[in-house]
Every structure is written in structure tokens, then in C-alpha cells.
Amino acid sequence: MRIMLRYMACVLMVLLLGTLTSMAQSRPSYVGTISVKPVRVLQAGEMLYVEMDIILDQVKVKSAGAVDIIPCLVASSDTLELPKVSLKGRxxxxxxxxxxALMSNSERSDRAIPYLVERNVKPESRTIQYRHTVPYEPWMAKAYLDVQKDECGCGEIAWMEVETVDSVRLDFIPEPYRVIPHMAYVQPVPEPVKNREKQVEAFLDFEVNQTYIQPEYMNNPVELAKIRAMIDELRVDQDITINRLDLIGYASPEGSLAGNKRLSEGRALALKNYLSRRYTFAPSLYHVVFGGENWEGLRKALTNLDEPYKVAVESIIDDYDGQERKDRLMRLQGGAPYRYLLRNVYPKLRVAICKVEYHVKNFNVEEAKEIMKVRPQNLSLNEMYLVANTYPNGSKEFINVFETAVRLFPEDDIAKLNAAVAALSRRDIETAERYLDQVKHRELPEYANAAGVLALLKDDYESTRKYLQIAVDAGLEVAGKNLEELEKREQTDLEIKSRKK
Known part of the structure; x- marks a missing residue:
């Protein structure tokens, strides 16, 4: 039924259009004057720009009328009809x-898209600025701009009086010079011994005043599994030797310091006993440490709280210590904030940290290349640098090594600088700028070269010259090549500017 209604609606529309067409054939569709003034037709690189003004002088389209203005590029070998401007009556x-409204999405996508369709119901005088771009083709070198006018949509087209404009001889604007950046990476210092550490925080649950771990008690299964997963990953890796296990117990800051020390050390010792029953590490590898009352953890917890007393609590932590700090917290605003912290925050401050110190064997380049594919965390920055240089400079594999390095060594300045250089080599300005901003020590000429290339890609020529000159003065050869790129870009910019005048 819906299909039949749609079909009947389309038939009615066709009949209506036929009526309108016959009316348009019998008399003009509009009053007033329409004229066309070509502005320019020009080639710029791979594109052709068509610009003209359609001038309306007291034009009013009749209610059942329409007029289409259809620009065309005309040559002896070919003709290209451009999107039309259509003025329609009410x-x-x-x-x-x-x-x-009756068309499907596919029907809409198949129809030619007009440049402009407007309703014209009263006399108006104005200029429609027509600006259109098409891919340049060789035949257009001998084409000129002409314009057709169709008053009825019935194919009876009249050529309008338009000044002939040649599409190529009118103007030619060169494309801006595409800079070829010359990059310089920094080789990290080799590590004779690759010492590493890894740690996991566990929020173990103990019964009141107890220091014995019950593996199935409350959330202990999940927390203990986190510790075992870390140790197991290191223990089964044949390239790793575990040297030390620190078990650090932190206490929430209520009660006495002596009591908290006793509970925290006892709970850390309980964790040692739990691990000793499951692993064959030498007893000398275990070290039980009292981390103290966890005021730092309380500071971090406060950042996530949206409570009116938060600033007052932070001030007490900053300005006092020892028992006075605790007493002032308990008295603050009648004790309500302290009771909230005691119930909702303090339990999470009773944390045990298992920290494993280990070292990783050193690899030659071929070994490192294979390790890079499966366990890149076992490589040093220098080993990654050597792996990167087994690939073509600037290749996907080459860049991927430096981007992996900065993820594994996020605090290392060399890793951040090399990651910025890798991003610049693929013209990722945003990523490069983010990494360069994070570099703390900026005295290396490679940093100045990277900052200069970044400024060049952002068209900041003054900063480009300043940074690159610093790198040149420091003896970095590629910086001189980038200064040459700057000169080429500035020269084409001047040509483009002069031709646009």
C-alpha cells in the first residue's frame, strides 16, 4: 500500500511538472534582468578554479516559474557542465x-547536486558570487567559460552573453612548496646493566587488629592475584633475573604511630609468608619495610573528593605534623569530616606494595630485533635505537620503534625527543609538539633542529630560522639543509603572493 501511494504521488508530481513546463514555454518565467560577469578561471596545481558573479537586477521569478543559470567549460575536444544556480518561484x-522528500537516499546521491537553489518571490537586486573548484584536466588548457540559461527545465537552453575567459592564460598560481624535513635522532647511552623494577599495590583485607592473611577473605583473592600475576610474568622470563622483593606496608593515619608501625610491618610480613609458601625465592631476597602512615595517599584521595572541607583538610596536612595533625583533623568542623574520612578513605590507605627489583640480560642487534616483536619492555633505549636503524629511515617500522620507546620510557627526555622527531617525519604536528613540550633538557642541537622543523611546518618562519641557526652553530649538518628548505618555501610564498595581486 505504501509503495502504491508513493507511486501515485510521483505520477502526480510528473503531471504537475508537465503543466508547469507548458506554462513556462508560453511566457517568460521571470521579470527583471540577469547578467553574468566572469571574475576569473585559473589553474592552481591540480585544481581549476571557476569564479563569476551572477548579477540580479530587480529579478522576480513567477510563482510557477524557474530559471537555471548553468556555467560550462567549453573546448573543441570536450565540455564540462558545472553545478547550476536555480531560482524558483513560490x-x-x-x-x-x-x-x-519522496526520493530515497540512493536516488538523492545519484542526482546532480546544484550549486545553489533558492526561492525568489519578490523583486530583488543582488550579486550571487559563484565560486567552484574542479580537478584540472589537460583539455581545459584550451577551454573557455560560457553560461547557459534554462527558463523552464525542459531543455530549451539559451546561451547568455558572457565575456569569454580562457582558463589557463588568465592566471597560474603555483602550489606552496612542500617542505622536505631533514631529521636528526639522538642515540641513547648504552646501559651496561639493565636494572629494572616493577611494583603492584594490593589493598589486602585483615580482620580487626589481625596480621594473618586469609586468602579468601573479602577482596583478598583479587588483590593477591595481582601480585602473583606480576611475579609470575617476571619469573618465567628466561632473560630476567630477580634480585630483590620489597614488601612495603603502609598504615592509615589514625591511632598511634607505634601501633600503626606494628600492624603495617606485621601485615607486610604476612604477605612475605604468603609468597614464601608459593615461590622458591631465597629468603634473603625478601625485605619487609614499614612505609609509614600514608599521608601522601590521603593527599591523592582528597583530589578526587568534592567536599567543602577539602581545602581545610589539605591545610592541616601541610601546616602540622605528628599527633597535632591528627588531633586537628579529628576536631575539624565538629569531627564530621574525620568520621567521613575514617569510614570511606582511610581503609584504602592501608596498602601493601610488592616491589620487585630485577635485571634483564643485554641483547645484540639481531636478538633485540626479535625481542622487540614480543617483549619490547626487556630492551634498553639504546637497543631500541639500534633496532630502529636496521629499518629504512622514516619507514613505518622505523617510526614504530621510537613510538614504542616513549611509551615504555615516558619520563626519558631522549625517548620524548626521538618520538617527536618520528612524529615530524610523518608530519604529525600535534603529536610532535606535545612531546617537544615535555622535554625538560633542551640543550641538544637535535632538539633545536626538531623545534625548527616544527615551526617550519606551522609556517612560523621567524621561529624556524632562530631554532635552525642554533642547531647549525652547534655543528648539526641537517639543520643547514632545513634552512635551505625554509628558503625554498619562502620563495614560492612570494611568487604566490605576487600572482594573487
Whole structure:
């Protein structure tokens, strides 16, 4: 039924259009004057720009009328019809909207998209600025701009009086010079011994005043599994030797310091006993440490709280220590904030940290290349640098090594600088700028070269010259090549500017 109704609607529209067409054939569709003034037709690189002004002088389209202005590029070998400008009367515009509403998405995508469709219901004088771009093709070198006018949509087209404009001889604007950046990476210092550490925080649950771990008690299964997973990953890796296990117990800051020390050390010792029953590490590898009352953890917890007393609590932590700090917290605002912290925050401050210190064997380049594919965390920055240089400079594999390095060594300045250089080599300005901003020590000429290239890609020529000159003065050869790139870019910019005048 819905299909039949849609079909009947389309038939009615066709009949209506036929009526409108016959009316348009019998008399002009509009009053007033329409003229066209070509502005320019120019080639710029791979594109052709068509610009003209359509001038309306007291134009009013009749209710059932329409007029289409159709620009064309005309040559002896070919003709290209450009998107039209369509002015429609009141009823004709309503019909146009109904037809669009009845079309499916595929039907809409198949139809030619006009440049402009407007309803014209009263006399108006104005200029429609027509600006359109098409891919340049060789035949257009001998083409000129002409314009057709169709008053009825029935194919009876009249050529308008338009000044002939040649598409190529009118103007030619060169494309901006595409800079070829010359990059310099920094080789990290080799590590004779690759010492590493890894740690996990565990929020173990103990019964009140107890120091014995019950593996199935409350959330202990999940927390203990986190510790075992870390140790197991290191223990089964044949390239790793575990040297030390620190078990650090932190206490929440209520009660006495002596009592907290006793509970925290006892709970850390309980964790040692739990691990000793499951692993065959030498007893000398275990070290039980009292981390103290966890005031730092309380500071971090406060950042996530949206409570009016937060600033007052932070001030007490900053300005006092020892028992006075605790007493002032308990008295603050009648004790309500302290009771909230005691119930909701303090339990999470009773944390045990298992920290494993280990070292990783050193690899030659071929070994490191294979390790890079499966366990890149076992490589040093220098080993990653050597792996990167087994690939073509600037290749996907080459860049991927430096981007992996900065993820594994996020605090290392060399890793951040090399990651910025890798991003610049693929013209990722945003990523490069983010990494360069994070570099703390900026005295290396490679940093100045990277900052200069970044400024060049952002068209900041003054900063480009300043940074690159610093790198040149420091003896970095590629910086001189980038200064040459700057000169080429500035020269084409001047040519483009002069031709646009």
C-alpha cells in the first residue's frame, strides 16, 4: 500500500511538472534582468578554479516559474557542465521540496547536486558570487567559460552573453612548496646493566587488629592475584633475573604511630609468608619495610573528593605534623569530616606494595630485533635505537620503534625527543609538539633542529630560522639543509603572493 501511494504521488508530481513546463514555454518565467560577469578561471596545481558573479537586477521569478543559470567549460575536444544556480518561484520551489522528500537516499546521491537553489518571490537586486573548484584536466588548457540559461527545465537552453575567459592564460598560481624535513635522532647511552623494577599495590583485607592473611577473605583473592600475576610474568622470563622483593606496608593515619608501625610491618610480613609458601625465592631476597602512615595517599584521595572541607583538610596536612595533625583533623568542623574520612578513605590507605627489583640480560642487534616483536619492555633505549636503524629511515617500522620507546620510557627526555622527531617525519604536528613540550633538557642541537622543523611546518618562519641557526652553530649538518628548505618555501610564498595581486 505504501509503495502504491508513493507511486501515485510521483505520477502526480510528473503531471504537475508537465503543466508547469507548458506554462513556462508560453511566457517568460521571470521579470527583471540577469547578467553574468566572469571574475576569473585559473589553474592552481591540480585544481581549476571557476569564479563569476551572477548579477540580479530587480529579478522576480513567477510563482510557477524557474530559471537555471548553468556555467560550462567549453573546448573543441570536450565540455564540462558545472553545478547550476536555480531560482524558483513560490509554487515551483514547493514542488522541488516535495520531490526531494519522496526520493530515497540512493536516488538523492545519484542526482546532480546544484550549486545553489533558492526561492525568489519578490523583486530583488543582488550579486550571487559563484565560486567552484574542479580537478584540472589537460583539455581545459584550451577551454573557455560560457553560461547557459534554462527558463523552464525542459531543455530549451539559451546561451547568455558572457565575456569569454580562457582558463589557463588568465592566471597560474603555483602550489606552496612542500617542505622536505631533514631529521636528526639522538642515540641513547648504552646501559651496561639493565636494572629494572616493577611494583603492584594490593589493598589486602585483615580482620580487626589481625596480621594473618586469609586468602579468601573479602577482596583478598583479587588483590593477591595481582601480585602473583606480576611475579609470575617476571619469573618465567628466561632473560630476567630477580634480585630483590620489597614488601612495603603502609598504615592509615589514625591511632598511634607505634601501633600503626606494628600492624603495617606485621601485615607486610604476612604477605612475605604468603609468597614464601608459593615461590622458591631465597629468603634473603625478601625485605619487609614499614612505609609509614600514608599521608601522601590521603593527599591523592582528597583530589578526587568534592567536599567543602577539602581545602581545610589539605591545610592541616601541610601546616602540622605528628599527633597535632591528627588531633586537628579529628576536631575539624565538629569531627564530621574525620568520621567521613575514617569510614570511606582511610581503609584504602592501608596498602601493601610488592616491589620487585630485577635485571634483564643485554641483547645484540639481531636478538633485540626479535625481542622487540614480543617483549619490547626487556630492551634498553639504546637497543631500541639500534633496532630502529636496521629499518629504512622514516619507514613505518622505523617510526614504530621510537613510538614504542616513549611509551615504555615516558619520563626519558631522549625517548620524548626521538618520538617527536618520528612524529615530524610523518608530519604529525600535534603529536610532535606535545612531546617537544615535555622535554625538560633542551640543550641538544637535535632538539633545536626538531623545534625548527616544527615551526617550519606551522609556517612560523621567524621561529624556524632562530631554532635552525642554533642547531647549525652547534655543528648539526641537517639543520643547514632545513634552512635551505625554509628558503625554498619562502620563495614560492612570494611568487604566490605576487600572482594573487
Amino acid at each position: 509554487n515551483e520551489y514547493a514542488t522541488y521540496e516535495r520531490i526531494l
